[in-house]
Amino acid sequence: xxxxxxxxxxxxxxxxxxxxxxxxxxxxxxxxxxxxxxxxxxxxxxxxxxxxxxxxxxxxxxxxxxxxxxxxxxxxxxxxxxxxxxxxxxxxxxxxxxxxxxxxxxxxxxxxxxxxxxxxxxxxxxxxxxxxxxxxxxxxxxxxxxxxxxxxxxxxxxxxxxxxxxxxxxxxxxxxxxxxxxxxxxxxxxxxxxxxxxxxxxxxxxxxxxxxxxxxxxxxxxxxxxxxxxxxxxxxxxxxxxxxxxxxxxxxxxxxxxxxxxxxxxxxxxxxxxxxxxxxxxxxxxxxxxxxxxxxxxxxxxxxxxxxxxxxxxxxxxxxxxxxxxx
Amino acid sequence: xxxxxxxxxxxxxxxxxxxxxxxxxxxxxxxxxxxxxxxxxxxxxxxxxxxxxxxxxxxxxxxxxxxxxxxxxxxxxxxxxxxxxxxxxxxxxxxxxxxxxxxxxxxxxxxxxxxxxxxxxxxxxxxxxxxxxxxxxxxxxxxxxxxxxxxxxxxxxxxxxxxxxxxxxxxxxxxxxxxxxxxxxxxxxxxxxxxxxxxxxxxxxxxxxxxxxxxxxxxxxxxxxxxxxxxxxxxxxxxxxxxxxxxxxxxxxxxxxxxxxxxxxxxxxxxxxxxxxxxxxxxxxxxxxxxxxxxxxxxxxxxxx
Numbered sequence: 001x002x003x004x005x006x007x008x009x010x011x012x013x014x015x016x017x018x019x020x021x022x023x024x025x026x027x028x029x030x031x032x033x034x035x036x037x038x039x040x041x042x043x044x045x046x047x048x049x050x051x052x053x054x055x056x057x058x059x060x061x062x063x064x065x066x067x068x069x070x071x072x073x074x075x076x077x078x079x080x081x082x083x084x085x086x087x088x089x090x091x092x093x094x095x096x097x098x099x100x101x102x103x104x105x106x107x108x109x110x111x112x113x114x115x116x117x118x119x120x121x122x123x124x125x126x127x128x129x130x131x132x133x134x135x136x137x138x139x140x141x142x143x144x145x146x147x148x149x150x151x152x153x154x155x156x157x158x159x160x161x162x163x164x165x166x167x168x169x170x171x172x173x174x175x176x177x178x179x180x181x182x183x184x185x186x187x188x189x190x191x192x193x194x195x196x197x198x199x200x201x202x203x204x205x206x207x208x209x210x211x212x213x214x215x216x217x218x219x220x221x222x223x224x225x226x227x228x229x230x231x232x233x234x235x236x237x238x239x240x241x242x243x244x245x246x247x248x249x250x251x252x253x254x255x256x257x258x259x260x261x262x263x264x265x266x267x268x269x270x271x272x273x274x275x276x277x278x279x280x281x282x283x284x285x286x287x288x289x290x291x292x293x294x295x296x297x298x299x300x301x302x303x304x305x306x307x308x309x310x311x312x313x314x315x316x317x318x319x320x321x322x323x324x325x326x327x
Numbered sequence: 328x329x330x331x332x333x334x335x336x337x338x339x340x341x342x343x344x345x346x347x348x349x350x351x352x353x354x355x356x357x358x359x360x361x362x363x364x365x366x367x368x369x370x371x372x373x374x375x376x377x378x379x380x381x382x383x384x385x386x387x388x389x390x391x392x393x394x395x396x397x398x399x400x401x402x403x404x405x406x407x408x409x410x411x412x413x414x415x416x417x418x419x420x421x422x423x424x425x426x427x428x429x430x431x432x433x434x435x436x437x438x439x440x441x442x443x444x445x446x447x448x449x450x451x452x453x454x455x456x457x458x459x460x461x462x463x464x465x466x467x468x469x470x471x472x473x474x475x476x477x478x479x480x481x482x483x484x485x486x487x488x489x490x491x492x493x494x495x496x497x498x499x500x501x502x503x504x505x506x507x508x509x510x511x512x513x514x515x516x517x518x519x520x521x522x523x524x525x526x527x528x529x530x531x532x533x534x535x536x537x538x539x540x541x542x543x544x545x546x547x548x549x550x551x552x553x554x555x556x557x558x559x560x561x562x563x564x565x566x567x568x569x570x571x572x573x574x575x576x577x578x579x580x581x582x583x584x585x586x587x588x589x590x591x592x593x594x595x596x597x598x599x600x601x602x603x604x605x606x607x608x609x610x611x612x613x614x615x616x617x618x619x620x621x622x623x624x625x626x627x628x629x630x631x632x
Contacts, residue, residue: 012463012467015464016464016467016468019464019468020468020469020473023473023476023477027476027477027480142362145612145616146362146609146612146613149552149608149609149611149612150605150608150609151556151559151560151608153560153563154559154601154604154605157578157582157597157601158601160588161593161597161598164588165588165593172588263469266469267469267470267471267472268471270471270472270475270564271471271560271563271564274563274564275582285472285475286475286564286565289475289476289479289564289566290565297476297479300472301472301473301476304469304472305468305469305472305473308469309467309469312467
């Protein structure tokens with residue numbers, strides 16, 4: 001990778017980021033209705049209190065929504081540069097605060113799911129490649145590929161119906177037991193794990209097949225390479241050839257993919273969190289759309305979009321570092 | 328009389344072509360794996376269900392025809408929802424909505440994107456740069472969060488949902504069609520044809536389209552299932568068209584019912600649309616994979632392993 005390619009990547013990153021910021025800014029302002037029509041009500045749209053025209057104007061002025069569009073955009077960019085994402089209309093507190101309140105839950109399930117799906121996917125891929133074209137390999141291929149076609153939130157719904165509704169093994173909603181008194185840190189960890197189990201399982205299953213197929217196929221491709229034959233000709237045992245020669249090289253694309261997996265899971269988490277009523281930023285985004293909380297929608301979109309872009313960028317960089325042929 | 332004769336002659340003249348197409352179709356299908364055949368049967372069944380919805384169901388889907396939340400019984404094969412509407416009719420008519428949205432998005436995005444890609448690849452220069460940079464940006468954008476916000480802003484209307492989904496799915500066919508066009512354009516036989524005075528239109532029709540169309544067709548199947556998936560997701564979040572009840576909207580209404588999980592209602596309200604969606608998506612995936620294998624052997628070789 002030479003200097004020019006690196007510049008292209010960074011240039012593309014910046015352009016994409018600008019497009020997102022622009023969409024982010026423009027779209028909520030074009031949405032039908034305005035935040036003040038539901039401002040006094042709760043999320044479900046009950047108890048609507050009608051405002052007088054004077055009150056509406058006051059709030060429009062207060063939040064700067066009566067300024068011309070370009071002035072709003074400039075002040076938006078300036079605030080963005082300061083890390084200020086505005087005031088959430090629905091929560092009546094800074095957007096950054098609302099996001100920081102919910103982001104940890106999303107990160108918790110997304111990162112655990114990434115780790116679990118990557119490790120399991122690699123292990124299954126190695127087993128499958130080892131038994132290439134035997135019954136177990138074919139069975140695993142067909143099963144996992146069919147599995148991957150089910151969208152994650154439908155899968156989540158099935159898991160919810162089986163384990164939470166029918167068997168009553170797991171909770172239906174939330175990230176911790178409400179009003180719980182914890183005996184210690186261990187108790188808290190157990191409660192969090194208990195609530196996160198099904199969402200994490202759903203997200204892991206959604207990404208498992210990709211990692212599995214990648215590991216299996218790269219391993220099989222690598223195992224036909226000349227240097228593997230050389231290693232065998234040197235008299236090295238199967239185990240050393242597989243772990244030191246084949247797997248090390250086959251894992252390169254898997255590492256790169258992990259970055260993309262995090263990005264995809266961040267996007268997929270919106271629906272999965274809604275299925276499990278898990279209080280991450282996905283569920284917050286859904287509620288914000290319902291309540292037309294412009295600043296909050298903007299903030300969440302920006303955070304999700306930037307983290308996806310950053311994950312992809314980092315994945316590219318890691319690949320360059322690991323593979324001397326690319327660097 | 329005369330007109331009839333002409334149409335008969337035309338029919339006879341067309342017969343070999345039709346025969347040919349039918350032969351090709353059976354040849355393609357005969358190369359399908361067992362999964363692919365199952366998928367094809369499944370899709371055929373769901374399409375029939377969508378077409379003959381009025382015959383298959385006793386009630387219109389949006390009409391209150393029974394008590395609230397009735398158990399499945401002889402009157403209502405799958406029971407009723409909280410408003411007393413028949414769930415089996417909703418499933419039958421919902422197949423129409425889900426299939427329509429999926430196919431509409433796939434055809435517009437697949438053919439439109441493909442056309443743009445061919446154009447970009449054929450013309451090159453500024454047009455190519457313009458299309459490809461747009462494709463780059465669209466492919467880098469995080470689709471689902473943006474889908475949510477854009478459809479929220481556009482309002483819940485079936486055509487808006489289709490528009491938004493097209494906006495995010497034309498990039499892939501465009502990129503692939505362009506790459507194919509570039510490869511074909513580099514061949515010596517194209518230069519030869521050009522030297523013989525072939526017009527661009529002729530080149531595209533005779534040389535480029537036959538190579539690109541099978542690939543586009545495989546992509547269209549993929550986009551169909553993506554669109555159905557995304558529409559279900561949007562509808563599930565409450566961003567679908569409330570007047571056009573797709574299977575995703577059924578999921579939304581069922582899961583929005585406050586005590587759905589504490590009552591036995593989910594067994595006949597939530598499970599039917601869930602199963603229907605999963606069956607449809609699995610069948611589409613099976614058929615898509617087999618078509619890819621049969622129509623485009625090059626793709627299989629490029630996959631490695």
